[in-house]
Amino acid sequence: MKLLRYGPAGQEKPGLLDADGRIRDLSGVVADIAGAAIGPEGLAKLAALDAAGLPLVEGTPRLGPCVAGTGKFICIGLNYSDHAAETGAKVPPEPIIFMKATSAIVGPDDAVEIPRGSVKTDWEVELGVVIGKTAKYVSEAEALDYVAGYCVIDDVSERAFQVERQGQWTKGKSCDTFGPTGPWLVTKDEVADPQNLKMWLKVNDETMQNGSTATMVYGVAYLVSYLSQFMSLHPGDIISTGTPPGVGLGMKPPRYLKAGDVVTLGIEGLGTQRQEVVQG
Structure with missing residues (x-):
């Protein structure tokens, strides 16, 4: 579904x-x-x-985030070997975990706002994993039993806030509109292998990211199990599993979003997103 x-x-x-x-x-x-x-x-x-x-919905209404009641928006950093290489970082020996504020969540086609003072707003297409039942201390073998389904996420990031300002990454990831989610929650029975999905992102019709979940360092089942050792995962929680290469930070010279840009992205079988970039 x-x-x-x-x-x-x-x-x-x-x-x-x-x-x-x-x-x-x-x-x-x-x-x-x-x-x-x-x-x-x-x-x-x-x-x-x-x-x-069921009643048919006429027209083309706005689509909101595909899941409600998200208590935790958990992100995984440097989880694609080729993305780690483009940023000059080493593949981490354990998953890098950071949180994105749930107030960042918006619909898949809502505008993305460049925060005040930002000069390094970046894009990241990511596979989102939506938890369907409470997971605590689950094994990797049983981890997918706790997954409701999958969705597309644009993990929008402000690199100066994230990297150049002191402290953790969260403040560079949590600005309003920095979590477009959807268009759909695709139930796991429709995704034969979450580790073999093509993914892409364009800015103004120019392809920036063209990757696959096959290059993930830590796969979906591992991540669900791993996270459940540190915190309970509840229905509606989202895990954003990292991005393939092609982000603005990794370009030479780096390239970032500006007002007027249009970002489009998608993952095989999970739908597409389109965001107009505006000044916040």
Whole structure:
């Protein structure tokens, strides 16, 4: 299934994408794409529905973030060997973990704001993993049982805030609009192998990133298990698993976003995003 949320910001309704690519309203079935609705029993209930019998949503409404109630937005740094190489960094012996504020989360096609004082706003296409049931001390072998599905994320980053200012990376990752998420939560049964998905990103139609989740250092199952050793993962939590090469920071000379740019990105089978860049 491809689950989604549509409508004005803060007033999104739950929906799903039918076989013909049309939005069907789920408001009469679940309150939102969150909590128990994305757990194993909730997803089984949704999968049993006759999509053709659900109300059809007319037009092309705004799409919101594909999951609600996200308590933790956990990001993994330098998790692609080829990306680590382009930034001159060594592949870490354990996953680098940092948090992105949940207030950064926006819809997949919402505008991205360049923060005040920013001169180094960058892009990163990433595979997002959405947790479906509480995970604590889980093994790598059972880790995917706790995953509801996958989505596209643009891990927008302000490199000066992230690297040149003192302290941790979080402040360079958490600015408003720095977490476009969606368009859909694609349930894991539709993703045969999360470690073999093509991914790409363009700025003004120029290809910047053209990679694959195959070059991840630490795969999805490992990350879910690893994180669960340090914190409980709850339904709606998102793990953003790192980016392939082609970010602005790694270019020679570096290249960053400016107002008026248009960023488009996508991951095989998970949909696409489009963001206009504006001055915040």
